[in-house]
Amino acid sequence: MATAPAETLAPGEIAKPNTAWIWKTFFVLVGITAVEFVFVFLMKAGTLRNSIFIVLTIFKAFFIVAEFMHLKHETKGLIWTILVPFSLLIWLLVALITEGAYVGEALQNMFS
Amino acid sequence: MAHDVSLQSTGTATLDAPRTGTWDGGNEPFKASYGKLMMWFFLLSDAFTFAAFLTTYGLIRHKHAVFTGEAKDFVFNTAYWPIPDHVFNAFPGLHGVNLPLAFVALMTMILIFSSVTMVLAVEAGHRMDKADVQKWLLWTILFGATFISSQAWEWSHFIHGTEAGTTMADGTVFHGANLAANQYGPVLFADLFFFITGFHGTHVFSGVCLLIWCFIATTNGTFHKRGHYEMIEKIGLYWHFVDLVWVFVFTFFYLV
Structure with a gap:
């Protein structure tokens, strides 16, 4: 390749x-x-x-x-310029999915 | 270029020569041309938008209850998030046949294949092979247009729904989907479907428009006169990005 x-x-x-x-x-x-x-x-x-x-x-x-x-x-500099912000997005995704599971659980147990 | 002559004191018509000063575009950070670098940064910002959509999808989906029974016993209900292969199981021309994810698999193949023809056009551009560039651009336009048409069918089927429909909380039977109600599951499921696949489809449409423009410019010999086919490369970057987004949409919307 x-x-x-x-x-x-x-x-x-x-x-x-x-x-x-x-x-x-x-x-x-x-x-x-x-x-x-x-x-x-x-x-x-x-x-x-x-x-x-x-x-x-x-x-x-x-x-x-x-x-x-x-x-x-491409050059190393360009590779990192693209990859670093992208990996932060993946962190955001994982963090908010965890948050979503918590919100769902909290809403379900709101009145118990 | 008579009008140029009248403007210049030397009296000779000149093309706009490439500027070579450090702050004039002559400097190439990362050894990439200005246009390609800016395309990369635009795509990064576009990735932020799509990541916001997919992150929203992940959060909302995990906020909702999941169906806990066996997958084969699954029925549509607004109380829990639907299982995708029970929603997307129709194929054009095969009415009533249960073919889970078959059509979306075909759409994925079409888009991956259009990426291949795009990269073949870029490769032909490197060799200054005008005929090959035209050929592969046409194939890419064809596959891109096919993908949009497939998505139109998918939307139409999603909006009209199944004959059986789903009995809603108020006792009425609802067919298909709109932004306020849908037969497949929670309201937000259909909303996210429309927004995410719609935003992606808009990108594919823009891509096809850009490719058609590229084809016309190639046919007119614009890039050949310029001495390079870098424009094809830049549009190609955009096109691959659209394919890349689909890879993620496919996983998070249809598989997971």
Whole structure:
């Protein structure tokens, strides 16, 4: 996957298409999506299944951002500039989901 | 460019030459061009918006009660959050057949595939291969338009609901969904569906418009004259981002 971009970046005459890494990434994405469907139908819903989905989603996000959006091949500074705010968002998500569970519980036990 | 001549004391018409001064765009922080860098920052800010939507979804969903019985015994009730594969189980042309998540799987495939054709267009742009850029842009436009049409069908089905409907708390039977009531579960379930998938669909629509513009500019040879196809790369970044958001919407709305 990482082999192609360096030479395709060079401008000049019409070169031969260098697309092997693109199709490789595509099949990884399709494969992960297929695995997600296996889990939807063969596993009971619960925290474990949800965790598996979230990990697989982050894998997919990695391949889209790193390969298709080319972030893996940018400078370190740019990579961190994008990743740090993003990881703070994931923290926000986890924090507010926990908060939501607490709010639901508090509302249910309001009068007892 | 006669009007340029009259404005310049030298009397020669010149193109706007690339500016090379440090504070004039000549400096490239992170070794990325101004346009690409700004696209990245725009996408980051857009990610904040979508993260706000998904965080809201997570909070509201966990605030509501969950269905505690066996998944096969699940029935729609406004008292608890619905199980997604019982809501999204219809497929166009196959009326009454229970196909949980099949249509959304197809939509996901279409969008991932459009990302692939987009990256192929960018790759062709690097090689200055105008014909290939046109070809792959057209495929991307086609897949993007197909995705929006699929979403329109999904919305229509969601709004009209099932024949059986659901008996609401006041004893009436309600079919489908609107912003004030729905047959699938709590009011906020349908509201979040409309807002999140709607906002994403709007992004896909903008993307298709931008791609059509790119196709016209490519056909006119604008990028070829400019000497690079960076515009395709920038629109491509946006397009992949829309695909990325769908990956998250798909997980949090349909799978979890």
